[in-house]
Amino acid sequence: MNNIELKAKQIEEEFSIFDDWMDRYNILIDKARNLEPLDPKYKTPQYLINDCQSQLWLFCENKDGRLFCKADGDAIITKGMAAIVLELVNGEPLQDIINYNFEVFDKIGLHSHLSPTRSNGLRSLIKQVKLYAEAYLLKNISNDKQR
Amino acid sequence: MPWDVNSFRNHFPFYSLNNDIVYLDNAATTQKNIETIDTLNFFYSHFNANVHRGAHYLSIKATELFEDARNKIQNFINAKNSYEIIFTKGTTEAINLVAFSYIEQFCKSGDNIITTPIEHHSNFVPWQLAAKRKNLELRVIPFNVNNYTLDLAAFRKLVDNNTKIIAITQVSNVLGIATNINEIIDFAHSKNIPVLIDAAQSFPHMSIDVQKLDADFLALSAHKFYGPTGIGILFGNEKWLNAMPPYQSGGEMIDLVTIDKTTFNELPFKFEAGTPNFADAIAWGSTIDFISQFDKNQMFNYEEELWNYAYEKLSSLPYIKIFACPEQKHYGALSFVFNDIHPYDAASVLDELKIAVRVGHHCAQPLMNLLGVTGTIRASFAPYNNKDDIDKLVEGLKTVYKFFNKN
Numbered sequence: 001m002n003n004i005e006l007k008a009k010q011i012e013e014e015f016s017i018f019d020d021w022m023d024r025y026n027i028l029i030d031k032a033r034n035l036e037p038l039d040p041k042y043k044t045p046q047y048l049i050n051d052c053q054s055q056l057w058l059f060c061e062n063k064d065g066r067l068f069c070k071a072d073g074d075a076i077i078t079k080g081m082a083a084i085v086l087e088l089v090n091g092e093p094l095q096d097i098i099n100y101n102f103e104v105f106d107k108i109g110l111h112s113h114l115s116p117t118r119s120n121g122l123r124s125l126i127k128q129v130k131l132y133a134e135a136y137l138l139k140n141i142s143n144d145k146q147r
Numbered sequence: 148m149p150w151d152v153n154s155f156r157n158h159f160p161f162y163s164l165n166n167d168i169v170y171l172d173n174a175a176t177t178q179k180n181i182e183t184i185d186t187l188n189f190f191y192s193h194f195n196a197n198v199h200r201g202a203h204y205l206s207i208k209a210t211e212l213f214e215d216a217r218n219k220i221q222n223f224i225n226a227k228n229s230y231e232i233i234f235t236k237g238t239t240e241a242i243n244l245v246a247f248s249y250i251e252q253f254c255k256s257g258d259n260i261i262t263t264p265i266e267h268h269s270n271f272v273p274w275q276l277a278a279k280r281k282n283l284e285l286r287v288i289p290f291n292v293n294n295y296t297l298d299l300a301a302f303r304k305l306v307d308n309n310t311k312i313i314a315i316t317q318v319s320n321v322l323g324i325a326t327n328i329n330e331i332i333d334f335a336h337s338k339n340i341p342v343l344i345d346a347a348q349s350f351p352h353m354s355i356d357v358q359k360l361d362a363d364f365l366a367l368s369a370h371k372f373y374g375p376t377g378i379g380i381l382f383g384n385e386k387w388l389n390a391m392p393p394y395q396s397g398g399e400m401i402d403l404v405t406i407d408k409t410t411f412n413e414l415p416f417k418f419e420a421g422t423p424n425f426a427d428a429i430a431w432g433s434t435i436d437f438i439s440q441f442d443k444n445q446m447f448n449y450e451e452e453l454w455n456y457a458y459e460k461l462s463s464l465p466y467i468k469i470f471a472c473p474e475q476k477h478y479g480a481l482s483f484v485f486n487d488i489h490p491y492d493a494a495s496v497l498d499e500l501k502i503a504v505r506v507g508h509h510c511a512q513p514l515m516n517l518l519g520v521t522g523t524i525r526a527s528f529a530p531y532n533n534k535d536d537i538d539k540l541v542e543g544l545k546t547v548y549k550f551f552n553k554n
Binding site: 021022025053054055074075076077078 | 489490491492494495496499506507521522550551
């Protein structure tokens with residue numbers, strides 16, 4: 001079990017105590033509030049994951065083959081879900097992020113937010129995080145070759 | 148006689164299976180009455196065969212039923228001729244048909260198209276693309292956000308000798324208000340300019356008479372008025388339709404094909420390339436029969452009563468801002484936002500409470516920009532909704548407010 005999977009397990013346990021939607025949403029709201037702020041200079045169309053119902057901004061960096069992301073959103077529920085994604089991927093190896101399929105959202109009873117019809121940006125956020133990971137991985141490989 | 152909502156609601160199996168759901172997303176699509184569902188089932192079980200093709204019994208029967216459905220729609224909107232009813236996938240395809248075929252025939256570089264900023268993207272983007280394709284100008288009638296009306300004086304000034312078509316919705320999908328369609332048509336016709344009416348949202352809430360409207364083109368979808376999905380029509384006045392080239396090509400729409408050239412079939416088949424969605428069209432015919440049993444005025448008055456009730460209830464919530472103009476009549480839709488809760492957050496909680504409303508920009512971003520919001524929550528009503536549904540919505544909104552404000 002890699003680090004992402006371990007963290008996913010912890011998140012699952014955190015949610016498993018509650019079966020009421022209010023409690024689950026309260027966790028999300030807490031996570032949204034505790035999310036490290038995104039520098040306003042990244043809240044531009046370039047970093048916007050625009051979807052039908054809410055807006056999310058995402059900025060990702062690569063440090064020594066590990067991904068570090070920051071995000072912000074205008075809807076607090078979506079932002080809370082983005083916080084879960086970031087909690088899972090931040091500081092993790094690029095390849096592990098590419099391989100992980102985010103089934104944690106199924107297990108914590110929030111999978112409906114991932115459905116394409118919800119179009120809340122979460123799906124696109126995950127896709128974008130993976131694209132960053134893939135792009136940085138390719139860049140690292142080509143840098144290694146050049147060395 | 149008052150509207151009997153319970154007996155009407157009993158025609159919709161959705162309610163016997165989902166008694167706990169408050170369905171207030173009717174402007175997106177309505178539930179289906181049992182007669183429509185049964186007809187679809189019955190047709191597929193008994194008569195299924197391709198239309199206008201074979202000489203065998205089933206094909207003839209299917210063709211009869213299909214053309215019978217066309218006649219029912221024709222009568223329902225009082226079109227003069229059944230061949231002026233072109234079956235399409237829905238409103239969007241109907242508009243795209245005109246935005247292609249009419250523009251191909253009648254527009255040259257430098258001409259202009261007039262529309263409004265309150266259109267659904269379906270009646271905006273096709274014109275934007277047509278304008279780009281043929282180097283046309285897309286002109287937009289100013290919309291006054293204080294009283295929710297189009298500026299007709301400005302509209303008259305926008306019209307010139309190069310104006311080739313006006314595309315306008317009859318009812319806004321976000322605000323539920325009606326546009327001054329009659330004035331616009333009268334003025335356009337005085338200049339010999341045709342008007343396309345997007346009737347997607349008006350069709351379920353008002354009687355439509357294309358002859359009385361003197362409509363050139365009118366687009367609508369079955370599924371917003373209890374009918375099946377994937378079927379709708381373009382009504383087109385024959386004088387325009389006959390002059391327009393085909394939209395798509397393939398089977399059914401041809402007359403004669405040789406290696407050198409193809410001549411096209413007559414109306415309506417010229418515009419119905421490929422196997423049409425006859426099963427849904429036939430089921431839609433039965434939907435029309437179903438609707439026709441009811442007194443439309445009673446039905447529409449009841450809808451108005453529901454809207455007024457909802458407006459009054461929501462107005463009493465100080466943390467809600469409603470996008471409506473009480474001096475105007477509204478058709479089906481009621482849009483609002485919380486002053487300090489994002490629409491998506493509100494809708495997520497409403498969903499947990501089994502209240503189905505639509506949230507977002509409702510495919511009307513130019514209007515959202517005018518209203519100064521990125522999205523709204525929209526409750527939209529059908530005559531199977533009752534005051535209890537609205538009371539539950541109001542309770543739900545109170546829960547949303549409490550939930551996000553204790554946090």
